Amino acid sequence: MPTRSTATTPDLDLGNPIRVATIRDLDPLDADRACFDLRRQNETADVRALTAALRTLLPDADALAGYSVEESVAAMRDLGLFLGSVKRHGPEPLDLVPEALPVLRELGRRTDMVPRDTVHHYCTWNPLGTRQRMYTGDVQEAYLQESVRMVFPHLRDGLELAAVLGDTDLADPKFALLTDELSRHTESTVTAIDMVVANVGPEFFARVLRPYFEEIDVGDRVLLGPAAAQVPLWLIDLAIWAADHSEPGYQEFLRESIPYSLRRWRDLYGRWIRTPSVVGRLVEAFGEDPGEAERRAPALRASTEALARLLRVLVVFRGRHLGIARKAYDADLRLYPVGSGGASVDLLRQIIDLTRAAAQLTQPGTGAAPHGQRRAAV
Numbered sequence: 547m548p549t550r551s552t553a554t555t556p557d558l559d560l561g562n563p564i565r566v567a568t569i570r571d572l573d574p575l576d577a578d579r580a581c582f583d584l585r586r587q588n589e590t591a592d593v594r595a596l597t598a599a600l601r602t603l604l605p606d607a608d609a610l611a612g613y614s615v616e617e618s619v620a621a622m623r624d625l626g627l628f629l630g631s632v633k634r635h636g637p638e639p640l641d642l643v644p645e646a647l648p649v650l651r652e653l654g655r656r657t658d659m660v661p662r663d664t665v666h667h668y669c670t671w672n673p674l675g676t677r678q679r680m681y682t683g684d685v686q687e688a689y690l691q692e693s694v695r696m697v698f699p700h701l702r703d704g705l706e707l708a709a710v711l712g713d714t715d716l717a718d719p720k721f722a723l724l725t726d727e728l729s730r731h732t733e734s735t736v737t738a739i740d741m742v743v744a745n746v747g748p749e750f751f752a753r754v755l756r757p758y759f760e761e762i763d764v765g766d767r768v769l770l771g772p773a774a775a776q777v778p779l780w781l782i783d784l785a786i787w788a789a790d791h792s793e794p795g796y797q798e799f800l801r802e803s804i805p806y807s808l809r810r811w812r813d814l815y816g817r818w819i820r821t822p823s824v825v826g827r828l829v830e831a832f833g834e835d836p837g838e839a840e841r842r843a844p845a846l847r848a849s850t851e852a853l854a855r856l857l858r859v860l861v862v863f864r865g866r867h868l869g870i871a872r873k874a875y876d877a878d879l880r881l882y883p884v885g886s887g888g889a890s891v892d893l894l895r896q897i898i899d900l901t902r903a904a905a906q907l908t909q910p911g912t913g914a915a916p917h918g919q920r921r922a923a924v
């Protein structure tokens with residue numbers, strides 16, 4: 547049952563699977579047909595038809611006032627599809643349809659999210675089957691949407707596990723069990739990227755899809771398009787190692803990505819940015835004499851090994867992801883120098899290096915864990 551509310555609902559969990567299913571079913575703007583026609587309008591770069599449709603879809607103040615939170619998310623999803631489409635063909639969408647601005651702001655306020663669609667609107671809250679919203683209708687686009695859909699529930703659960711890990715002593719035997727469960731959730735990213743590598747051509751991404759993810763002006767803000775870089779893997783990093791073993795470039799990327807996430811995740815960011823990471827705590831726990839630390843707390847070894855397995859999963863995802871990103875952003879193919887998340891392939895390289903360095907700290911045998919140094923705090 548959709549939640550009726552005229553005020554924002556700060557603690558609303560928009561990632562709850564039942565709510566996700568509800569949102570997918572909803573069509574508050576009566577936009578099913580228009581969203582389907584949009585594919586053809588994009589193919590023919592028919593900006594006039596796209597803007598006319600966007601104008602027609604805008605709800606009036608009364609309708610907007612009656613929307614549930616779920617309907618507000620679904621409305622943002624559908625308006626967002628038109629925003630990205632208009633921008634893909636050149637114009638700033640809100641220059642052509644300025645009356646959309648208050649609507650976007652109100653939808654953002656009601657859902658406690660940015661006043662634009664995000665990757666979660668475009669993938670997770672998108673209906674399946676004949677009602678699926680797509681810029682192009684190409685099956686490669688569908689694979690990309692599916693990859694994010696696959697990962698979303700796992701990262702949502704994974705982030706809650708990371709929160710529990712944050713409160714669990716590394717010397718507690720439960721620590722390794724929780725970490726292994728987190729690894730299993732994180733493995734969904736590897737499955738997802740394998741599916742994308744097998745089914746999405748770098749050329750399709752670079753030349754056809756990437757232009758739909760351009761940033762747009764929304765009043766006094768510039769907001770990024772609904773790209774996979776908004777998938778909050780970086781928040782798992784923050785809890786596990788990045789709170790105290792990061793670098794300024796990655797810290798900035800995280801800071802700029804966090805507004806596009808759900809309220810709960812923004813809260814976790816606020817908490818984790820101020821707390822030592824799990825790897826930081828591991829280094830502390832081993833101290834100067836790892837042998838003695840292990841004798842005192844034998845469970846430390848299992849905790850360390852479980853953390854190493856988790857970091858390995860992150861490195862594997864990032865290695866495969868970097869492979870396709872490098873191809874799609876090859877100088878001969880790309881249309882844009884940086885990713886739709888506002889960062890470069892060089893940053894992806896830096897993130898892998900940092901993840902590997904964090905993994906090194908979980909190798910007490912190599913002397914890394916006891917002597918690992920804390921880098922600049924975020």
Ligand code: HEM
Pocket residue numbers: 690693694697735738739742746748751773774775776777778779780864867870871872874875884885886887888889890891893894897
């Ligand atoms: C054709 C496929 C893809 C390409 C070319 C690509 C490219 C990129 C690029 C260039 C970045 C740097 C940030 C930015 O976008 O500005 C990035 C970041 C990111 N992408 Fe992708 N990506 C692809 C698919 C995926 C998929 C399928 C996922 C997950 C389901 C994903 C998850 C991420 C994440 C989480 C980041 C943030 C950095 C990190 O955590 O390592 N990407 N991607």
